[in-house]
Amino acid sequence: MARPLEGIRVLDLTQAYSGPFCTMNLADHGAEVIKIERPGSGDQTRAWGPMENDYSGYYAYINRNKKGVTLNLASDEGKKIFTELIKTADVVCENYKVGVLEKLGFTYEVMKEINPRIIYGSISGFGLTGDLASRPCYDIVAQAMSGMMSVTGFADGPPCKIGPSVGDSYTGAYLCMGVLMALYEREKTGVGRRLDVAMVDTLYSTMENFVVEYTIAGKHPHRAGNQDPSIAPFDSFKAKDADFVMGCGTNKMFAGLCSAMGKEELIEDPRFKTNLLRCENYLTDLKPIVEEWTQTKTVAELEEIICGLSIPFGPILTIPEVSDSDLTKERNMLWEVYQPGMDRTIKIPGTPIKIHGEVDEAQKAAPVLGEDNVAIYTEVLGISAEEVAALEENNII
Structure with missing residues (x-):
């Protein structure tokens, strides 16, 4: 059975976690996601552990089901190639520091002229506008500045970061949702949209009763450990043993x-x-x-x-306990995939979006750097294999 997003092409300029989490979800359900990385180094997560044979398990998880090319967007030739790719695409996603892509000449207005149907989605720490727009952000900063850390931990302890990078994953999921909304709207209007999703906005929006306790009741929420402030017990x-x-x-x-x-x-x-x-x-x-x-x-x-x-x-289960549990197996929440670069089959978290009738497994491992250069540039743009080799030799790709 066809997957829901088959036929949608996404140009993925994202790196680290938030943006790749968005495009991973699109790829898991059929979108053709072309991950575009810097020649020579690629996404910063290629150096994040766990490492095996100089290949990152972190990168492998968050970039499964994607195709991978390299492209030097700072070069004139690279900009021309990217322009041609935009003509073929439905969506562009990026999470550079605010203004980077615009400085390279790719504002939404420019992209719209190239392809009126393009949907251009950005993730940033603080949004595309405002005094903090150009400030860099990682998940821990978003957790701190959204109020989340102030209510996490026990009353007699310091503010605490939530273990996983929820600012990244929530924001990636919100951008994914925005892309789907824009794709639905485009079916009616024929034109794309500009999407702006900020990490601090996202976490603030998830603070539920903590915010309304203040805005409605005038209370100042505090850390309460595992206790819910509005429900008891x-x-x-x-227990006797745990x-x-x-x-x-x-x-x-x-x-x-x-x-x-x-x-x-x-x-x-x-x-x-x-x-x-x-x-x-x-x-x-x-x-x-x-x-x-x-x-x-x-x-x-x-x-x-x-x-x-x-x-x-x-x-309260440990990661090994939940990973080996019957529930994880029954829900197929660990996918197996043969990962080039590691040269072996690995297990990675699967998708929680279970669409009945859809194949619930990884369709493709994360790419090694530039893995699909020849296929994408020859098949999508019609560049000859000889030209692709020349582009690689000149550090354009």
Whole structure:
């Protein structure tokens, strides 16, 4: 069965994580993504570990299903080639420092003249406009300046970065969503769009109750560890053998938990009768009661009891544990792909977007640098193999 984005061509000028995450998602579902890299060095993630045979496992994961060419956009000949590629494309994605592509002569207005149907998407730290537009940004900066770090960690500890680079992945996913919106609109209008997605904007938009607690209730959110500030009990707890998490989001769930603990009197206790009251009295009164009970049982025993009440529950798994779990296997969330450069089959996270009837596996490994130069430049642009060799010799590609 054809994949949803077959027939869409994306020129991928992105590097690091946020932009490649966007184009990876497009490639996973059928778009022809042509990753354009600097001759000689390529994407900066080619040097990011884990490394094997001088090839990056990080790069391999985030650039699967893409074709790869090299092109020197600072050269006149390189600009001519890129112009010809734009004529054939549906989408251009980039996450350079703001203004870099424009300085090379490729503003949206110029691209529109070349191809009125082109969709031009940019990721930046702070957006294309404003005082901070030209400032470089990595995920940790976005987490810091969006407010995310200020509410992550425990109350008696320092602000903390969330482990994975959520500023990159969320922003990449948002740009991917924007590209799909623009493609849908183009079916009706025939013209493309300019897309501007900023990492700090993205993380701020995901701060949910933390923002509205301030803007609506006037409260200043603070770090609370694993506790949810608006639901209780919703936290991590100690069992006899390890920690686990659960969340009681309704009065019915809380009543079920009270019955399981043999403490039905807590259901009508004036401290805990409503969710708001449970939140107000959580740390001082409710959590100690719950944890006194949970510490008498193992995680496995608690899982059977609490899941039997339809209360959300989860053991706290390590990366090896979740990677080797039945759930990961059942959901096909580890893809196997033979990776040139590493010269072996590797496992990488698969797509969480499961489209029924679509092949749920990697179609192509990430490219070695310039892997598809001959194929793309000869088949797409009609350049002869001899000319391609000359372009490579002159460091144009």
